[in-house]
Amino acid sequence: MSDKELDIKAYNEFREFLERQCGIVLGDSKLYLVKSRLSPLMNKFSISTLTELVTKSMQISERAIRSAVIDAMTTNETLWFRDGYPFELLYNRIFPELKNQRTPLKIWSSASSSGQEPYSIAMMYLEYKARNPGAFPGGIQITGTDISNKVLEQSKQACYDKLSLARGLSMERRQKFFVNAENGQAQLKDEVRKLVQFRHLNLLDSYSLLGKFDIIFCRNVLIYFAPELKKKIVSQFRQSLNPKGYLFLGASESMSGLNDDFEMIRCNPGIIYRRKT
DSSP: OOTTOOOHHHHHHHHHHHHHHHOBOOOTTOHHHHHHHHHHHHHHTTOSOHHHHHHHHTSTTOHHHHHHHHHHHHOOOOOTTTTSHHHHHIIIIIHHHHTTOSSOEEEEETTOTTSHHHHHHHHHHHHHHHHOTTSOTTOEEEEEEESOHHHHHHHHHTEEOHHHHHTTOOHHHHHHHEEEOGGGOEEEOHHHHTTEEEEEOOTTSOOGGGOOEEEEEEOSOGGGBOHHHHHHHHHHHHHHEEEEEEEEEOTTOOOTTTOSSEEEEEOSSOEEEEEOO
16 A cells, blocks of 8 residues: 555544544545545655544644644635625625614625635725715624644735735726736735734534624535534524524535525525515
């Protein structure tokens, strides 16, 4: 067996471990994903085989390895203004509806990865305010959470390379909201960064310390969870939303069979969910 191969017994144990720790469900055909994401960690921790790495990650005493493995398995690719329509709905429908509230507009990006989603929301807010100067007298509070400490640190630094910038970000916004940094990277301006705070959170844990929100983004995340965990997460989202608060899911995700406390609103394009009163 190659050093980068993983025997079936270790793979199945790792699948159970990952689901217990963070709810992610790996299918029988995802062995390639484990190998591609975890193989680079073998050199980092001077471990000779993938099976040994996976085995150690499941041991409580190996905190550093466990953290690095969970980071690697839970980090998903993202891009600016992903899919377009959620941000159009935010700008054209939800912002006009909520623009007069005196308290801060509170938005939660619940799987914020390296920061593109919450920072996209912040840019959209600044663009709306520029065209509607009296809107949102209470300001805005955007919270980004993720299970990966590594991507949270990247988010806080808000410095992106050319490849990251090219994924969904127009040249106009690149020039408006970024300044040039070292090594061809670009630094997000403080006017955007100051609108977002980042916190570590496992979606299987309690959300009570985050407070209540007007809008929650949880896009392209639920597809990784088992059905009973999806119900748990959506139920907790309901508790975290103010009455008539909005929930955004991914384009391929549905609320069907998960919770009856949301009203589905069909838009053109897209769907959003509003908490019933």
